[in-house]
Amino acid sequence: MKEKLSQERAPIYEALEEFRKMRVVPFDVPGHKRGRGNPELTALLGERCVGMDVNSMKPLDNLCHPISVIRDAEILAAQAFGAAHAFLMVGGTTSAVQAMVLSVAKRGEKIILPRNVHRSVMCAMVLCGAVPVYVNPECNDDLGIPLGMSVAQVEKAIRENPDAKAIFVNNPTYYGICSDLRSIVKLAHKYGMYCLVDEAHGTHFYFGEGLPVSAMAAGADMAAVSMHKSGGSLTQSSILLTGPTMPEGYVRQIINLTQTTSASYLLLSSLDISRRNLALRGKEAFAQVVRMAEYAREEINNIGGYYAYSRELCNGDSVYDFDVTKLSVNTLPVGLAGIEVYDLLRDEYDIQIEFGDLGNILAYISIGDRPRDIERLVSAMAEVRRRFARARVSLMSQEYIEPEVAVSPQDAFYADKVSLKLEEAEGWICSEFVMCYPPGIPILAPGERITRPIIDYILYAKEKGCSMTGPEDANIERLNVIKACEQ
The missing domain is CATH 3.90.105.10 (Molybdopterin biosynthesis moea protein, domain 2)
Structure with missing residues (x-):
């Protein structure tokens, strides 16, 4: 009888460890043969790392058709995230988002979505021929950022496009803005539509406390989750979650249209280990992340000029909730575009933040950050204001421009x-x-x-x-x- 799975297990990692002990002679790919054929790469990454860069084989399962350790890892991930099914993705959340769109829409069929979606959504529409129906987001003119989707605007789009196949939602946006996801899911299901959720920046919603609702908890049909962003796995590793409405086998077929047949076991094992870490210690880890983000927000606002925003933006609709782990800061009051502050922090203070746009910056705070790093960031931002601030003139503050869709x-x-x-x-x-x-x-x-x-x-x-x-x-x-x- 098969041993019962526990969140303390990491099946892919465990299988790799067993395989490493076997000292198998490789006459398969990859051609570096455990690093022996590429000593410079081995010196860079280490023998243990390149030794685990192996090909699919019977003891290690196959991502395209998992039946053993990868299958077990996916079952554990589904349980940890509260989903019916979970699919390990090695093409980033881009491939997970594309799998969502391709799973529900064909050529000429409509998807209702906000304009401020990631490019992967539009690329999926190029591939399958789906047609976007935009719900233009409200904007905060002072911050120059698009907000979430108004429930009334979503319902209006549904009534005008009753043949749409799905509603697509960001949860959260890059800046931390969350729509009323539960209400949007109920609307979608009431009218016979799927609800797809881009949770590239929402892994922590599943494990932390006092955070916005996750897609699976809200009853969404599919969600793409970037484990490598706030979840701690290696870059390019992601998870696609589905609810009970989505047929597992069909979704797997869609994924296999574009996902590699040579899945990296470094990425797969990082997903496995990271899921275990979050399932066992995520609550405490993300509580610390929240504390660091709230401290940084308060200190940055005390500098003067900058505005690190938070839940005070909530209005019960287009800003239904706010992800307090997101350290989003408006820089326009100090006379600097966000991208200018981004460049100054990197070039003058050796601090790499996530991004800067025309009016804002985002410092991404996660389970790997330390209080002393937060202090350094706050200190550097105070110095940037002291050294480089200027009068607020000639700065474009509005980021969202309503699109005119003429052709699919x-x-x-x-x-x-x-x-x-x-x-x-x-x-x-x-x-x-x-x-x-x-x-x-x-x-x-x-x-x-x-x-x-x-x-x-x-x-x-x-x-x-x-x-x-x-x-x-x-x-x-x-x-x-x-x-x-x-x-």
């Missing part, structure tokens, strides 16, 4: 196109992505009309030093537009 993302992406200078592209329909990364939210997506405010925003973001990605022209001096859709 798939049709636009694959259409015949021409390249135009950015300044000449006004009125044309874009056939590629433009975004600041991070956070990876498109300023333009395929199928959207290029307007003057969008051109001005791109030029301003470039001037301020934002890292712009997406177009074929890496310098963002030209854009590809649909050839057949002149002004």
